[in-house]
Amino acid sequence: MLFTPLLTVAQEPKSNPYGLQVINSYEDYRASYTKNPNNELIEIKKAIPNIKLDIRYATKNNFMNQVMYKEARAFARKPVVTQLKKIQATLNKKGYGLKIFDAYRPYAITLAFYQKASNKNFVANPKKGSKHNRGCAVDLTLIDLKTGKEIQMPTPYDSFAAQASPSYSNLPPQIIKNRSFLIDTMQAYGFRVISNEWWHFDFIGWKEYELMDIPFEKL
Numbered sequence: 001m002l003f004t005p006l007l008t009v010a011q012e013p014k015s016n017p018y019g020l021q022v023i024n025s026y027e028d029y030r031a032s033y034t035k036n037p038n039n040e041l042i043e044i045k046k047a048i049p050n051i052k053l054d055i056r057y058a059t060k061n062n063f064m065n066q067v068m069y070k071e072a073r074a075f076a077r078k079p080v081v082t083q084l085k086k087i088q089a090t091l092n093k094k095g096y097g098l099k100i101f102d103a104y105r106p107y108a109i110t111l112a113f114y115q116k117a118s119n120k121n122f123v124a125n126p127k128k129g130s131k132h133n134r135g136c137a138v139d140l141t142l143i144d145l146k147t148g149k150e151i152q153m154p155t156p157y158d159s160f161a162a163q164a165s166p167s168y169s170n171l172p173p174q175i176i177k178n179r180s181f182l183i184d185t186m187q188a189y190g191f192r193v194i195s196n197e198w199w200h201f202d203f204i205g206w207k208e209y210e211l212m213d214i215p216f217e218k219l
């Protein structure tokens with residue numbers, strides 16, 4: 001079998017079809033955060049209780065049209081969550097808040113996305129892995145704190161349309177303003193938006209973190 005089956009027990013590092021180093025045993029993960037506490041994957045909701053989650057991959061409401069996560073949870077490396085907490089505080093003062101669609105993503109899920117996706121430009125190449133696999137990327141949008149509803153952005157989450165690009169400009173001014181507000185806020189705290197997805201932000205320190213393949217239920 002070439003690919004790691006979905007949501008099964010992690011396999012030995014040598015079984016990775018692309019020869020990548022991927023941490024896939026809890027023991028290796030624990031050793032990594034014992035050595036460097038920043039490597040710990042923190043549950044975002046525990047650190048930021050008022051943050052809203054809409055973990056689409058734990059439902060069928062995603063581009064795969066199937067449940068990819070057994071649990072609707074979101075994790076990221078410790079410094080990433082520290083920054084998200086600051087962002088949430090800043091936004092809350094202005095009447096807004098974050099809504100997380102996805103954060104740390106086990107490598108096996110990235111493999112499955114790539115095999116199934118019709119448009120490979122919108123999914124990470126498993127030869128490199130995704131910054132989500134490093135616990136250093138977050139997919140998110142803004143909500144109005146009063147209504148709890150998302151503020152209007154150029155496309156829905158995970159749209160494969162050209163309008164999903166953060167540089168797409170043929171849009172109503174209010175939508176451009178909303179998108180800039182999100183991007184500027186995230187960038188002020190050490191995140192960078194990706195070129196084809198207005199909702200995807202990489203943490204600038206991502207290179208220091210290894211790819212991981214540990215399912216949520218083990219964290």
Ligand SMILES: [Zn+2]
Nearest residue numbers: 137138139200
């Ligand atoms: Zn993403």
